[in-house]
Amino acid sequence: METYTQLTEKLKINLISLDEFNALTKIEIKELSSVNLEFGIVFEINENNNPLIKILSLIRTKLDLTMCLKRLFKSRLHRVETIGVFPNVNNPIALYCVGTVAESYAHENILPTFPVGINGNIRKLVMRLVKFHPSIGGIVLIVRKD
Numbered sequence: 001m002e003t004y005t006q007l008t009e010k011l012k013i014n015l016i017s018l019d020e021f022n023a024l025t026k027i028e029i030k031e032l033s034s035v036n037l038e039f040g041i042v043f044e045i046n047e048n049n050n051p052l053i054k055i056l057s058l059i060r061t062k063l064d065l066t067m068c069l070k071r072l073f074k075s076r077l078h079r080v081e082t083i084g085v086f087p088n089v090n091n092p093i094a095l096y097c098v099g100t101v102a103e104s105y106a107h108e109n110i111l112p113t114f115p116v117g118i119n120g121n122i123r124k125l126v127m128r129l130v131k132f133h134p135s136i137g138g139i140v141l142i143v144r145k146d
Helices: 005-011 018-023 026-035 051-074 101-109 118-130
Strands: 014-017 038-044 077-086 094-097 138-145
Touching (some): 005 138, 014 018, 018 038, 051 077, 051 138
Antiparallel strands (some): 038 138
8 A cells, every 4th residue: 555644644634546546346445435534546647757758647647537536426435626736746845726726826826837938838738638737746536425
């Protein structure tokens, strides 16, 4: 079981990785949700400096997030919040709720700005596609039993 010590301390909930969640059966998911009223699923985004690998990692994370939400719905669990983690899940400096005013604040004051030119335009396009900033190092999906 992967531990996210600093992230767990900051969010004050139990966390599991996406791989651990995907390995659970439907019965194990129900057991997990009965033991923990709330828990988090951590989606790590590749920190590679290669822009192509980073873009593919962001797209993969968005697809994994969509599939995970469908699986949670089938298990009668629902998403309470989606948290953006910057710069990475093992050493988080900033946490913010995705899709809220906090995300706007983080974009303007915490996260790196987009460079001018084609590189910045590509990053903006990726952000519109995946719905979160390309500089983040992970997403935490906070889940609660219905």
